[in-house]
Amino acid sequence: MRADARKNYSHILTIAREAVAEHGSDVSMRDIARRAEVGLATLLRHFPTREALFEALVCTDLDALTQRADELERSNSPDALLSWFREWIAFARGYRGVVTMMAGAHTNPDSALYASCAAVHSASARLLHRAQAEGTARVDMNGDDLFALMTAIGWAVDQPSFTPRADHLVHLVMGAILINRIGINT
Secondary structure, three states: OOHHHHHHHHHHHHHHHHHHHHHHHHOOHHHHHHHHOOOHHHHHHHOOOHHHHHHHHHHHHHHHHHHHHHHHHHOOOOOHHHHHHHHHHHHHHHOOOHHHHHHHHOOOOOOOOHHHHHHHHHHHHHHHHHHHHOOOEOOOOOHHHHHHHHHHHHHHHOOOOOHHHHHHHHHHHHHHHEOOOOOOOO
């Protein structure tokens, strides 16, 4: 990528991140191009679809999140699954509307978000399996169930009326998943 193209790419991502923070994932590509002071064709050359733009926006954070899951998986922490769930919710809070996009993309290999979704799904399933093997998580659920619950809570905390209740919702869901626990620290 030429230096000016790299500069445009970075600038567009910065502006897109600000626009998403302000308006959520429904912000229009035209509005992002206008705010970035580039033509729509320039924006589309870098990001041919909305999903491609969001994949570029969330890629770094999702990579860090899945690396964190790897660390939790290797740790001896009995709270690894709970920590993972909380970190997922913190991610979801940072990108309004992206959880809905990820829920639709996780089974679509043609989606630009598919690889990131698959990594999150896989990390979640591994942490659940570990907790099940340790006897701390119910065994009648699988990685798909956990990803669905994570997505549901991620969607809920994206709604202004539920945002203040995010920690409580995580506590309720994890209380239903984790077993043989006196209580879950919130």
